[in-house]
Amino acid sequence: MVTGIHIDETLCTRCGVCSSLCPGELISLPTPSSVPEIPPEKLIRCIDCGHCEVFCPTKALTRDHQAGLPPSPEIKSLTPELLTSYLMNRRSIRMFRSESVPPEILLHILEIARYAPTGGNGQPVEWLIIRDLETIRKISELSIDWMRSIQSSDHPLKALFPKFLAQWDRGIDGICRNAPHLIMAHIPSGYHFPKGKPMAFIDGIIALTHVDIAAQAFGVGTCWAGLVAMAAVEYDPLRCFLDLPEERELVYALMAGYPRYKPGKIPERKPLNVEWR
Ligand SMILES: Cc1cc2nc3c(=O)[nH]c(=O)nc-3n(C[C@H](O)[C@H](O)[C@H](O)COP(=O)(O)O)c2cc1C
Ligand code: SF4
Ligand code: SF4
Structure with a gap:
């Protein structure tokens, strides 16, 4: 769960993409000129999907987490690196x-x-x-x-x-x-x-x-x-x-x-947990 979102007001265009893509409807822009916010009482419902951050077109929004990975290079042929990038870039599309x-x-x-x-x-x-x-x-x-x-x-x-x-x-x-x-x-x-x-x-x-x-x-x-x-x-x-x-x-x-929006980076996920025997 995130503990909050941070908005760079100079980058935020108030487009509302973060709000419309949040699966929990947690983010609101109280007025058309305000920056997005999550009321603290709603944070508990955050599923930590990272979509608000990775779909923000201007990278104005960050969460209280380590930053997501950088965007992947364009995929032209299948190498381990590109397959890794292809699979890690898959996101659920909700618009x-x-x-x-x-x-x-x-x-x-x-x-x-x-x-x-x-x-x-x-x-x-x-x-x-x-x-x-x-x-x-x-x-x-x-x-x-x-x-x-x-x-x-x-x-x-x-x-x-x-x-x-x-x-x-x-x-x-x-x-x-x-x-x-x-x-x-x-x-x-x-x-x-x-x-x-x-x-x-x-x-x-x-x-x-x-x-x-x-x-x-x-x-x-x-x-x-x-x-x-x-x-x-x-x-x-x-x-x-x-x-x-x-x-x-x-x-x-x-x-x-066809997706209306594309993610600009990859949201972080739980660390790999592997036991070797
Ligand atoms: C079995 C399953 C059921 C899901 N059902 C829904 C759903 O009904 N509505 C929805 O918006 N997302 C649904 N999702 C998408 C998950 O919320 C999403 O995979 C998760 O938040 C991680 O985001 P990502 O797929 O972009 O990595 C479902 C995912 C799975 C695997
Ligand atoms: S998606 Fe980014 S630019 Fe658009 S309202 Fe949200 S924080 Fe601002
Ligand atoms: S991480 Fe996902 S659920 Fe949490 S505020 Fe962002 S879009 Fe909504």
């Missing part, structure tokens, strides 16, 4: 440009993921790509309905959701974040041991991870749509709406589209 990614590019990315490892080479993963904005909107709406439906229960995650409900009521989609596409991986139902293929769920996550990594090479940004995935498992109206093929169930979903 998208409105234009669609051409279907052939999405298919190219999924072709790459077709070669991801699968348990016993079972290759159980199939895909649903949603490109219709109204359908994506409806998926967000049903996810919100699910969040509302569990507010009076003892669901362990319910405390996380009032923020998304309040956003929705203000006309902001914090679920699919106006992404122009959702990429969904699905597998045969009942993969749980001992009935089905116990590794199929992991196969799906690995395939989605390959999509997440490959997309960047095509200029496509992604973000794991965890809220949609949870709602789709727990909430029948959303599961029915997705209407996956018979005997198939969702593994997880990724939002995808």
